[in-house]
Amino acid sequence: MVYLDYAATGVMLPEVVEAMREAELEFFANPSALHTPAHLAMNEIEKVREKLAKMINAEPEEIIFTSGATESNNTVIRTFERHEIETSPLEHHSILETAKIFRGEKKPKLYSYMFANNETGELLDIKTLIEKAHTEGGYFHSDLTQAFGKVPIDVKELGLDYATISAHKIGGPVGIGALYVKKGALFKPLLVGGNQEKGRRGGTYNTAAIIGLGAAIDEIFKKRASSEYDTRVRALRDELARRILEEVKGSSLNTDLSPDKSLPNILNVSFRAAEGEAIQLYLDAEGIIVSTGSACAAGDGKPSHVLMAKTGDAEIAHSSIRFSFGVSNTKDDVEKVMEVLPGIIDKLQKMSTIEV
DSSP: OEEOBTTTOOOOOHHHHHHHHHHHHHSOSOTTSSSHHHHHHHHHHHHHHHHHHHHHTOOGGGEEEESOHHHHHHHHHHHTTTEEEEEOTTSOHHHHHHHHHHOOSEEEEEEEOOSBOTTTOBBOOOHHHHHHHHHTTOEEEEEOTTTBTTBOOOHHHHTOSEEEEESGGGTOOTTOEEEEEOTTOOOOOSSOSSOHHHHTSOSOOOHHHHHHHHHHHHHHHHHHHTTTIIIIIHHHHHHHHHHHHHHSTTEEESSOOOTTTBOSSEEEEEETTSOHHHHHHHHHHTTEEOBSSOGGGTTSOOOOHHHHHHHOOHHHHHTEEEEEOOTTOOHHHHHHHHHHHHHHHHHHHHHOSSOO
């Protein structure tokens, strides 16, 4: 199998699996209890909190563990219920749909713009927006889900008030994430009913998953030292882009390959006169795993809201495929894609009534 859907979820790293297996055996106690096994479990949780804080240049007490990015995003939006909320049309549905329900006209205003887009890999220039928000007395939230672990992020240098993080995009487990909340920023818990996370998020700690996140962070620090994403992974992404443009008729890129414009691991391509879901299914039959966009919106039959917002062209949006790489991908994976992709596109184009 050639797995090129890391933007949907990463393959769990062996180091993460082992760390979680040990955690289930050694740190099984409820961390909120008062006995020794509970203290041991809580100590491990706090170690991970410190690792995560260090990675984004935050303070440990500014990190709240959640069940993932959707909960983190919802928590921020719900904190500003009935307030003005501004987002970009490129946001994840957990931002767009929640903001649609809960926005109002109260001040202060919340700005929520993702750091990097999950479908195209585009890096958004949020620095100017953050300055604008603060000048107006507002607050700024950024969904770091796709960028976290791929590019350096400094929440203090950026001036972020809130930031969303997810573990399973970086080889950690599904079901664990975090929310950065700057000291003094407005905050209202989404989940209540317990004193966990200093009363900011009720619910028993998922100790093993948090430790799994910590193990993934350890691996990220190692990979960043060798700049693996920004060198080897980017080179694979760019090679696939070059070959698609050269060898596949009617192909066009929806990702700007410039290092300062996009993440190093995401490539979004449209194939004229070929429907995206059909391409995905044909590739799947060949053991090549890709997506047509956000996994959270898969199967709804609608064109990508991201590409519609960027291009306004339903044909481009309907014919798009997202290839997203991880550190385990190799040149052989690019070769395997190019062995079958041109034939698949040619076959679909011949069945279409649209001229290429």
